[in-house]
Amino acid sequence: MTQEKLDGVIVATALPYAEDGSAPAGLRVDLDRYAEHCRWLIENGCRGIGPNGSLGEYSSLTSEERRAVARTAIEAVGDDGIVVVGVHGVGAHQAREWAEKAAEDGAHGVLCLPPTMYRANTAEVMHHYEQVASVGLPVMVYNNPIDTKVDLLPPVVAELARLDNVVAVKEFSGDVRRVLEIRELAPALTVVAGADDVALEALLMGATGWFAGFPNVFPAESAHLFSLAQQGKLTEARALYEPLVAAFRWDSRTEFVQAIKRGMELVGRFGGPCRPPRGPLPEDKLAALDADLRRAIAHLAAHPVAA
Numbered sequence: 186m187t188q189e190k191l192d193g194v195i196v197a198t199a200l201p202y203a204e205d206g207s208a209p210a211g212l213r214v215d216l217d218r219y220a221e222h223c224r225w226l227i228e229n230g231c232r233g234i235g236p237n238g239s240l241g242e243y244s245s246l247t248s249e250e251r252r253a254v255a256r257t258a259i260e261a262v263g264d265d266g267i268v269v270v271g272v273h274g275v276g277a278h279q280a281r282e283w284a285e286k287a288a289e290d291g292a293h294g295v296l297c298l299p300p301t302m303y304r305a306n307t308a309e310v311m312h313h314y315e316q317v318a319s320v321g322l323p324v325m326v327y328n329n330p331i332d333t334k335v336d337l338l339p340p341v342v343a344e345l346a347r348l349d350n351v352v353a354v355k356e357f358s359g360d361v362r363r364v365l366e367i368r369e370l371a372p373a374l375t376v377v378a379g380a381d382d383v384a385l386e387a388l389l390m391g392a393t394g395w396f397a398g399f400p401n402v403f404p405a406e407s408a409h410l411f412s413l414a415q416q417g418k419l420t421e422a423r424a425l426y427e428p429l430v431a432a433f434r435w436d437s438r439t440e441f442v443q444a445i446k447r448g449m450e451l452v453g454r455f456g457g458p459c460r461p462p463r464g465p466l467p468e469d470k471l472a473a474l475d476a477d478l479r480r481a482i483a484h485l486a487a488h489p490v491a492a
């Protein structure tokens with residue numbers, strides 16, 4: 186397979202469930218609906234699909250379910266885009282095994298968090314990524330200090346970039362000054378905006394990808410925003426982006442999975458419930474979320490992007 190660049194709009198996909206008493210927590214992963222969602226995202230201008238991220242509730246899945254989700258995305262996308270599979274694991278051994286499965290299944294790349302259970306030091310982080318990169322697929326490092334407690338600062342990212350097969354970083358710290366710093370320290374690395382609420386800022390500072398949650402809700406608009414930013418059309422990009430940011434901020438909050446599924450429902454897609462430990466949002470949170478989502482939806486209805 187030709188090696189594809191891990192850039193453009195890549196959607197950290199949400200996962201649909203169907204009620205099923207025999208499945209864990211009474212919720213069966215609905216692979217047919219998931220395949221349809223992956224295809225809809227690609228048809229609406231997104232370049233790639235990211236199954237088994239935290240938005241995809243990978244930690245609530247059985248191993249069989251997790252592999253089936255990755256395979257479903259790969260099959261659904263076919264030759265029309267790229268699939269970057271989440272291979273997060275508590276340790277290097279698990280992450281490497283998931284990367285091996287992703288390679289067997291035909292993924293274009295893998296997204297990998299540092300060790301997830303404790304504050305690993307730099308040598309341990311290096312070992313973790315050496316193991317994953319040794320599988321041979323292009324690796325996107327995932328800096329998500331909110332989820333992992335390990336903050337991969339730009340000098341560490343640059344050190345990781347020296348490993349064979351480490352080609353990109355999804356930067357989710359929210360500190361956009363890092364985009365330029367990483368580009369300075371590791372010019373060959375693809376920097377990807379990892380959080381929706383600083384996506385435009387990161388793209389303007391040289392990120393060439395956007396890999397996050399809200400493109401599940403607004404794929405065509407996200408693809409259009411990405412294109413405006415890449416063309417340097419700042420006035421148009423800001424006019425599209427700024428009214429969406431209040432909604433986009435939910436992507437960086439604890440309730441991001443419920444928030445994005447709710448957004449999908451408000452635009453007429455299926456969102457549905459989450460597997461435990463995530464439960465329904467309390468009423469006050471839901472009301473605040475709905476207000477932000479409805480403002481974003483109204484803005485886009487008043488300013489539709491060309492198909």
Ligand SMILES: N[C@@H](CC=O)C(=O)O
Nearest residue numbers: 197238239240397398
């Ligand atoms: N943190 C999420 C994506 C958010 O933007 C994930 O990794 O799935």
